[in-house]
Amino acid sequence: KKLVFVTVLFRHGDRSPIRAYPTDPYQEKDWPQGFGQLSQIGMRQQYMLGRFLRDRYKGFLNESYERQEISVRSTDYDRTLMSALANLAGLYPPAGQQVFLPDLKWQPIPVHTVPLKEERLLSFPLGDCPRYKQLMSETEHTEEFINFTRENKDFVDLIRNKTGLNHTDVKSVWSVHDTLFCELSHNLSLPDWVTPDVMARLKSLRDFSFEYQFGMYKRQEKSRLQGGVLLGEIVKNLSKMATSDVEHRQKMMMLSAHDTTLIALQISLNLFNGNQPPYASCHFFELYRHDNGSASVLMFYRNGSNTQLYPLQLPGCALDCPLEDFVRITEPSISKDWDTECQL
């Protein structure tokens, strides 16, 4: 079999917190570039992912940059745009006549985006979908959600008290984990109420919030309205690339996004591992053409930065999944008419 097309979707690299809580000893001025910004750790993580892609696709992607070979799209956040740029610096260092300044081992490569309000492909959960909102309120009335809320009530009260976030609840307390995780990652000393047990508890609340947003109850219908939108685009692209008989020019689609993007997509594929994708995690779709003219899809997941990738198996299909089976199995998680399906 012969590799013909690759789609990669990754989470941006390490960043500063998105926000601080009221009693937080560290506020926006304590971060070099303020809130939500890619750190130099994150830049290096993405650069190394780009180098990983260069090695993996040696012989597939041209050694030097060819604009028709790759399309790059990012959400319109500094951290994802900069992640894509740092990644491309690792993937396409200029050589020979592509060097435009003698001692600069970098060349500009375009990263496309759309304004946040128009982003329909890479940012989840998608808003303006009444049916999804109804599914979310139904989820909040399930046994599982009610029990989880009850079991964590005292803990959430403690967090509310310690952080000064008087309105936080089991649905929003995840952002406290995010802030503390960033502060810990950057070796900032934290208040003594932040114990390893508190962090573990907050992490479980965060993973719960990912599950209930995209799965837990009526997973497939939620997927049709959320991650299935991206999955649909990816599958459509794979099918197009599989049938285009001309030696088509594009070889890679690179998508720079967020943890929720990877989660929504992987839940729509029914293979999410339940853990927040670490910084610079990357999901791979590889399309192969066989000698008999058929096509198949291999998926891999690089669960973090500076780690090996491992195969992902679409439930109901072989690891090396024939394209027609991949299309058939994913079809129920992809809406054919999102606007109509969102109506109540």
Ligand SMILES: CCCNC(=O)[C@H](O)[C@@H](O)C(=O)O
């Ligand atoms: C409201 C803040 C949402 N969080 C983000 O956008 C982050 O990029 C998050 O998705 C992540 O991957 O860290």
